Amino acid sequence: MKPQTIAVLDFGSQYAQLIARRVRDLRVHGVLCAPDVSPDELRRLHTVGIILSGGPASVYAEDAPRCRADLFQTGLPMLGICYGLQVMCAMLGGNVGAGRLHEYGRSELTIDKPNPLLEGVPSPTPVWMSHGDMVSAVSEGFEPIARTKTCPLAVVAHTGKPLFGVQFHPEVTHTPHGTRLLRNFLYNVCRCDGGWTVGRVVDNILEDIRNQVDNDARIICGLSGGVDSSVTAALLHRVAGDRLVCICVDNGLMRQGEIELVRKTFTDHFRIDLRVVDAGERFLSALTGVTNPRTKRQIIGREFIEVFKAEAKAIDGAKYLAQGTLYPDVIESGHGHAGEAAEIKLHHNVGGLPKELGFELIEPLRDLFKDEVRRVGEHLGLPYEILWRHPFPGPGLAVRIIGEITAARLELLRRIDTIVLDEIVAEGWYPKIAQAFVVLLPVRTVGVMGDEQSYEDQHVAVLRFVESSDFMTADWVHLDHELLGRISTRVMNEVAGVNRVVYDISSKPPSTIEWE
Numbered sequence: 001m002k003p004q005t006i007a008v009l010d011f012g013s014q015y016a017q018l019i020a021r022r023v024r025d026l027r028v029h030g031v032l033c034a035p036d037v038s039p040d041e042l043r044r045l046h047t048v049g050i051i052l053s054g055g056p057a058s059v060y061a062e063d064a065p066r067c068r069a070d071l072f073q074t075g076l077p078m079l080g081i082c083y084g085l086q087v088m089c090a091m092l093g094g095n096v097g098a099g100r101l102h103e104y105g106r107s108e109l110t111i112d113k114p115n116p117l118l119e120g121v122p123s124p125t126p127v128w129m130s131h132g133d134m135v136s137a138v139s140e141g142f143e144p145i146a147r148t149k150t151c152p153l154a155v156v157a158h159t160g161k162p163l164f165g166v167q168f169h170p171e172v173t174h175t176p177h178g179t180r181l182l183r184n185f186l187y188n189v190c191r192c193d194g195g196w197t198v199g200r201v202v203d204n205i206l207e208d209i210r211n212q213v214d215n216d217a218r219i220i221c222g223l224s225g226g227v228d229s230s231v232t233a234a235l236l237h238r239v240a241g242d243r244l245v246c247i248c249v250d251n252g253l254m255r256q257g258e259i260e261l262v263r264k265t266f267t268d269h270f271r272i273d274l275r276v277v278d279a280g281e282r283f284l285s286a287l288t289g290v291t292n293p294r295t296k297r298q299i300i301g302r303e304f305i306e307v308f309k310a311e312a313k314a315i316d317g318a319k320y321l322a323q324g325t326l327y328p329d330v331i332e333s334g335h336g337h338a339g340e341a342a343e344i345k346l347h348h349n350v351g352g353l354p355k356e357l358g359f360e361l362i363e364p365l366r367d368l369f370k371d372e373v374r375r376v377g378e379h380l381g382l383p384y385e386i387l388w389r390h391p392f393p394g395p396g397l398a399v400r401i402i403g404e405i406t407a408a409r410l411e412l413l414r415r416i417d418t419i420v421l422d423e424i425v426a427e428g429w430y431p432k433i434a435q436a437f438v439v440l441l442p443v444r445t446v447g448v449m450g451d452e453q454s455y456e457d458q459h460v461a462v463l464r465f466v467e468s469s470d471f472m473t474a475d476w477v478h479l480d481h482e483l484l485g486r487i488s489t490r491v492m493n494e495v496a497g498v499n500r501v502v503y504d505i506s507s508k509p510p511s512t513i514e515w516e
């Protein structure tokens with residue numbers, strides 16, 4: 001049975017994904033939809049309620065996005081948030097005007113009338129505002145429910161229909177009772193059954209895969225050992241058993257022990273037909289003499305496709321290719337509703353393998369966020385080390401060796417990286433950090449070892465530890481100084497060829513997480 005859905009209409013708000021996320025956290029299937037989604041499409045999705053997101057436009061601007069007018073005839077409950085409230089009011093005959101004061105940040109909400117939407121929300125209560133325009137008059141049938149000092153219509157509700165609007169943002173953590181409000185909308189208004197559990201998510205994904213694939217065709221899955229491709233492989237294995245063949249391209253740019261972990265997990269534990277292609281030398285020779293980050297990425301992407309193609313060709317009867325594309329990948333690569341994202345770096349595996357390979361794509365994680373994927377992975381019995389490992393870029397250590405990549409520098413970086421990870425895991429920091437890694441610089445610096453000057457054959461190792469929830473922004477980790485000191489001492493004592501260890505204290509933006 002298909003789950004009940006809450007459709008979040010994306011008017012271009014930076015928070016639209018977050019709203020869908022909050023809905024899922026409340027055990028209801030929340031999906032993002034285009035602003036002009038049709039009632040038919042909503043019916044197909046088993047929609048039980050609609051949330052209109054915020055957005056940067058002004059409702060009366062020429063190309064301001066609106067929803068279809070016939071959505072108001074569906075009888076579905078609707079909650080407008082910020083711009084979503086303004087759209088709803090403007091389309092139903094109310095008035096939206098420029099606010100006297102722009103309101104950004106914390107404000108205090110006073111509730112004047114009890115309403116099921118605000119059940120259990122105290123008055124006054126802090127709310128997070130971010131708007132210029134606001135509703136100045138509502139049409140007949142709507143009544144004011146709550147206000148802030150600058151916004152008299154901060155919460156409105158219709159007296160005869162399940163239509164609600166809030167000017168503030170209940171989805172952000174700065175609105176402490178925002179989750180309660182969303183829960184009220186889902187359960188008091190939309191009468192959701194709360195059945196969106198991980199077991200249900202997995203059942204639905206498996207059903208979709210079964211509907212998509214022919215019973216006798218084989219499926220290929222590219223496996224990098226990261227969370228997304230691992231969960232994808234485990235899901236496909238449930239449906240296709242030994243019709244699934246996984247290909248892992250060992251590009252020689254992985255961390256210590258990664259390929260062994262993949263082999264152990266998928267061959268020994270899941271008994272999946274896994275083909276590891278040892279292509280390290282091929283990649284290394286293609287990268288000889290290359291120092292430009294973009295060129296490195298292009299070469300690695302190209303070689304990966306060539307190697308993958310050759311291996312895939314050798315698999316008879318393969319019709320499908322499974323990829324671990326996640327929801328944020330769909331959005332970030334510009335296929336979402338919110339428009340194109342500027343290209344900062346060329347992510348070779350986000351665009352996926354080219355169409356000319358001739359396979360039909362299966363993307364079972366397309367609607368999920370990272371932590372949901374992890375929950376699915378846990379449910380399927382994937383090991384902790386795979387599910388909770390830090391993200392690792394497709395081009396691997398190549399973008400962490402600044403300047404030319406050689407076998408010796410790769411080996412050096414691997415040894416440093418292993419020590420760093422050892423220490424961080426031992427001290428319990430690993431799960432608290434989004435990404436921890438080492439970058440090797442092409443500059444030499446003077447050091448002193450014994451009574452000798454050290455300079456030739458010496459490297460500078462940069463420690464890069466960041467915290468981030470979505471990897472779009474990040475901050476450096478305020479790591480314990482004792483631990484930093486211990487890592488530095490171990491690296492310089494145990495790895496010949498490093499005479500300086502430095503700590504990167506740049507946030508993203510303006511830096512990026514990786515150095516290249």
Ligand code: XMP
Binds near residue numbers: 393435
């Ligand atoms: P940046 O360096 O752009 O990284 O701040 C953001 C996140 O993306 C990872 N990253 C990649 N992931 N293929 C990937 O799958 C790539 O080519 C790639 N480049 C960067 C990076 O490690 C961080 O998590």
